Amino acid sequence: MTNSWLGRVLDRESLDEFLQACEKNKINPMGESGEFETFVLAGPNMQGRIELDFEKMRSGNLAITRSRLVR
DSSP states (O other), rough: OOOGGGGGGOOHHHHHHHHHHHHHTTOTOOTTTOOOOOOOOOTTTTSSSSEEEEEEEEEOOOOEEEEEEEE
């Protein structure tokens, strides 16, 4: 899997391509083995959006330092 999937919307049009990439790379498409993480910040069923402050860790991971709901 390449980083071309970062920030990309997984919709009906891209689902087949995503599933093929998962099969090719032996990745569980549900991410059950920790292959990827998702955090939803806004959506049509939400009462606003979530804003985050974060710090980049030495490991390259992000640590959320503050979150707030914006309506």
